[in-house]
Amino acid sequence: MNVDPDLSPLREAVASAGADGYLIDDDATDSDQRYVSGFTAPDPYQTLVTDDGVHLLVSGLEYGRATAESGADTVTRRAAYDYQQLVAEHGPHDGKIRMLEAFLEDQGVETVAVPRNFPTGTADGLRDRGVDVTVESEGVVEEIRATKTDWEVDQIHQTQRANEAAMARAEELIATADIAEDGTLVHDGEPLTSEFVAEEIEVTLLRHGCSLDETIVACGADAADPHDRGSGPLEADELIVIDIFPKDKETGYFGDMTRTFARGDPSDEARRRYDVTREAFEAALEAIEPGATGADVHGAACDVIEEAGYETLRSDPSTETGFIHSTGHGVGLDIHEQPSVSPSGGDLEPGHVVTIEPGIYDPDVGGVRIEDLVVVTEDGYENLTDYRVGLEPVAESD
Amino acid sequence: MNVDPDLSPLREAVASAGADGYLIDDDATDSDQRYVSGFTAPDPYQTLVTDDGVHLLVSGLEYGRATAESGADTVTRRAAYDYQQLVAEHGPHDGKIRMLEAFLEDQGVETVAVPRNFPTGTADGLRDRGVDVTVESEGVVEEIRATKTDWEVDQIHQTQRANEAAMARAEELIATADIAEDGTLVHDGEPLTSEFVAEEIEVTLLRHGCSLDETIVACGADAADPHDRGSGPLEADELIVIDIFPKDKETGYFGDMTRTFARGDPSDEARRRYDVTREAFEAALEAIEPGATGADVHGAACDVIEEAGYETLRSDPSTETGFIHSTGHGVGLDIHEQPSVSPSGGDLEPGHVVTIEPGIYDPDVGGVRIEDLVVVTEDGYENLTDYRVGLEPVAESD
Numbered sequence: 001m002n003v004d005p006d007l008s009p010l011r012e013a014v015a016s017a018g019a020d021g022y023l024i025d026d027d028a029t030d031s032d033q034r035y036v037s038g039f040t041a042p043d044p045y046q047t048l049v050t051d052d053g054v055h056l057l058v059s060g061l062e063y064g065r066a067t068a069e070s071g072a073d074t075v076t077r078r079a080a081y082d083y084q085q086l087v088a089e090h091g092p093h094d095g096k097i098r099m100l101e102a103f104l105e106d107q108g109v110e111t112v113a114v115p116r117n118f119p120t121g122t123a124d125g126l127r128d129r130g131v132d133v134t135v136e137s138e139g140v141v142e143e144i145r146a147t148k149t150d151w152e153v154d155q156i157h158q159t160q161r162a163n164e165a166a167m168a169r170a171e172e173l174i175a176t177a178d179i180a181e182d183g184t185l186v187h188d189g190e191p192l193t194s195e196f197v198a199e200e201i202e203v204t205l206l207r208h209g210c211s212l213d214e215t216i217v218a219c220g221a222d223a224a225d226p227h228d229r230g231s232g233p234l235e236a237d238e239l240i241v242i243d244i245f246p247k248d249k250e251t252g253y254f255g256d257m258t259r260t261f262a263r264g265d266p267s268d269e270a271r272r273r274y275d276v277t278r279e280a281f282e283a284a285l286e287a288i289e290p291g292a293t294g295a296d297v298h299g300a301a302c303d304v305i306e307e308a309g310y311e312t313l314r315s316d317p318s319t320e321t322g323f324i325h326s327t328g329h330g331v332g333l334d335i336h337e338q339p340s341v342s343p344s345g346g347d348l349e350p351g352h353v354v355t356i357e358p359g360i361y362d363p364d365v366g367g368v369r370i371e372d373l374v375v376v377t378e379d380g381y382e383n384l385t386d387y388r389v390g391l392e393p394v395a396e397s398d
Numbered sequence: 399m400n401v402d403p404d405l406s407p408l409r410e411a412v413a414s415a416g417a418d419g420y421l422i423d424d425d426a427t428d429s430d431q432r433y434v435s436g437f438t439a440p441d442p443y444q445t446l447v448t449d450d451g452v453h454l455l456v457s458g459l460e461y462g463r464a465t466a467e468s469g470a471d472t473v474t475r476r477a478a479y480d481y482q483q484l485v486a487e488h489g490p491h492d493g494k495i496r497m498l499e500a501f502l503e504d505q506g507v508e509t510v511a512v513p514r515n516f517p518t519g520t521a522d523g524l525r526d527r528g529v530d531v532t533v534e535s536e537g538v539v540e541e542i543r544a545t546k547t548d549w550e551v552d553q554i555h556q557t558q559r560a561n562e563a564a565m566a567r568a569e570e571l572i573a574t575a576d577i578a579e580d581g582t583l584v585h586d587g588e589p590l591t592s593e594f595v596a597e598e599i600e601v602t603l604l605r606h607g608c609s610l611d612e613t614i615v616a617c618g619a620d621a622a623d624p625h626d627r628g629s630g631p632l633e634a635d636e637l638i639v640i641d642i643f644p645k646d647k648e649t650g651y652f653g654d655m656t657r658t659f660a661r662g663d664p665s666d667e668a669r670r671r672y673d674v675t676r677e678a679f680e681a682a683l684e685a686i687e688p689g690a691t692g693a694d695v696h697g698a699a700c701d702v703i704e705e706a707g708y709e710t711l712r713s714d715p716s717t718e719t720g721f722i723h724s725t726g727h728g729v730g731l732d733i734h735e736q737p738s739v740s741p742s743g744g745d746l747e748p749g750h751v752v753t754i755e756p757g758i759y760d761p762d763v764g765g766v767r768i769e770d771l772v773v774v775t776e777d778g779y780e781n782l783t784d785y786r787v788g789l790e791p792v793a794e795s796d
Contacts, residue, residue, distance in 0.1 A: 029427040061625050093535045116519025121533045123518040135519045137491045199604060206600050227459050
């Protein structure tokens with residue numbers, strides 16, 4: 001299971017910084033290291049990229065798996081540098097520095113470039129021992145990661161399949177709920193809450209090999225804050241925003257999708273905002289092609305929303321209602337990564353995987369957001385999302 | 399929801415390093431920052447500890463929540479330092495450095511201590527702008543975190559409650575499985591697999607507000623490698639190790655528990671190893687008291703296991719069978735934290751929360767591990783785990 005990335009832009013950046021190698025010292029939370037090494041482990045490990053190849057330094061516990069599964073050209077055990085003895089003699093911090101010094105020396109590396117988030121303790125420790133450490137501050141690995149290989153697109157597509165199953169479960173719960181006299185949605189005799197729908201989404205994802213930390217199931221005024229996760233009973237006649245961004249537990253690749261539903265009789269204004277958002281969503285999709293910029297695509301969504309009379313951050317940078325975020329972001333091993341579909345978004349290129357997710361928000365009316373995940377192709381885009389767009393929820397079995 | 403920590407040892411360490419403040423620049427994955435600030439956010443934010451208090455720097459999106467929920471004395475929006483304008487003028491990296499420079503200046507801080515894992519890009523950027531940055535390399539925040547407040551012990555206890563429910567579900571599946579002619583455990587007509595039991599554990603945890611990335615349900619030779627998650631059908635007559643370490647999604651505190659079960663007729667040697675492990679487990683618990691060291695407690699477990707004729711890393715540092723890990727570790731906002739119950743473990747103190755988890759491993763026999771989570775008290779320990787120890791699985795409804 002391996003992305004087999006083209007690291008030549010990284011090697012060029014390292015060479016032009018006058019360094020012999022690029023060193024990462026992090027753990028499973030660092031997607032750059034996972035990407036570069038084709039390996040992940042719960043405890044910290046190190047990856048060194050040189051002209052010779054990709055070199056991993058791991059604990060004995062991880063050695064077998066790293067050798068079998070990683071994309072590295074060489075895998076070395078810490079014990080090769082007497083790590084335990086160094087720690088016993090010099091303490092855990094100094095012991096680690098001395099081990100890394102020996103590892104770099106072994107690979108013929110005297111000057112290293114490191115990512116911005118490289119630990120200062122390690123950088124200063126290596127410097128104290130005569131290793132030259134420079135920060136690569138342009139984020140070249142993030143930039144390489146922005147363009148997905150076919151294998152990566154397949155992984156993202158697969159996570160999005162799980163996402164569709166979870167969305168179908170949420171839509172079904174809303175579609176089949178009863179409506180109480182006070183307008184509350186009711187499921188199996190109990191109020192249908194944001195929390196319950198989120199839990200059902202998460203269980204569905206688990207059954208599909210995915211996990212997630214947060215889900216948004218936000219109704220009414222809650223949904224007017226794009227970061228509000230939502231809470232309490234869901235209501236008829238109100239807009240309900242459901243935003244799901246799961247991660248496949250094996251591959252680490254994310255999916256991302258948002259739908260907005262309403263039961264009962266939403267207001268004309270709510271319906272109008274839904275239609276305008278949908279039109280902006282379609283206009284943004286239409287604008288995607290190689291050569292177009294993320295800014296162009298964002299502009300296409302803003303055009304529709306402003307035309308309909310709502311504010312955007314383009315028409316009023318300080319607005320707190322209307323379209324108050326950017327149109328999209330890259331998705332991969334991180335849920336937010338390059339490229340950006342925003343005013344600062346650069347050229348879109350084949351293999352870029354981005355969300356398209358315009359929305360319109362106002363505490364008085366609620367929130368609307370519609371989001372698909374697409375991959376840019378040679379002549380436009382391919383939609384990685386196969387899920388109906390519609391305000392009225394439908395149960396699959398209907 | 400707040401730990402309200404005593405940061406005086408941190409302030410002393412900062413002062414003795416000649417610094418005016420302690421700066422953290424990280425995101426939700428950094429438990430130290432969550433602990434110090436009483437706040438967590440998906441995107442990066444900054445925490446500064448001075449003699450005046452704890453100061454948070456957050457995005458506008460997080461400002462309301464940080465003000466309402468965090469334990470910080472002051473909360474400042476990035477916009478207070480014209481962050482967007484700085485980014486537009488100087489790019490994202492330099493813009494952020496200039497914002498931090500202004501934030502530090504505002505708090506009267508000219509020299510900062512930072513944690514070992516502070517980003518080198520930020521450290522070097524601040525240094526380039528005349529701020530003195532020193533690494534605090536002793537891990538003083540980790541050390542403060544080792545001693546839990548009553549509130550923290552309650553949170554860990556609560557996660558352990560969810561863990562007990564998940565373990566009960568797993569035990570029930572194993573207890574009620576049929577045994578096929580070839581020895582495979584069978585549930586609802588299908589082979590009962592590691593993967594299915596792990597999924598049921600995870601769904602149970604989700605229903606209790608917890609999540610986890612990995613669960614171990616390992617049978618036979620799989621379980622002889624303490625890091626193997628297990629796969630495939632579970633077998634009668636074999637040892638099955640189940641290790642669950644969930645995290646409460648709201649509070650962030652972990653629980654941790656392991657049980658070993660066997661259906662059918664496990665070998666005499668397997669039964670003997672279970673009994674020895676249980677005796678080592680009880681001896682280690684018995685050894686816990688303030689004044690004892692983690693090394694003492696580990697030694698108590700090793701004594702029992704060696705006495706019974708099995709190797710430990712103490713009797714043979716290179717052994718690959720027997721008791722091949724340490725007796726325990728601290729648990730809190732991280733699943734592995736201070737203090738250590740190992741040969742290098744220092745004094746145990748009231749408020750330390752540690753696992754006690756001896757085990758005996760051999761590919762030819764399988765693995766056994768028994769693990770509870772306890773808090774050290776003034777006169778011994780309180781067990782935070784309420785779950786029967788026994789090799790033969792019992793369904794709750796039996």
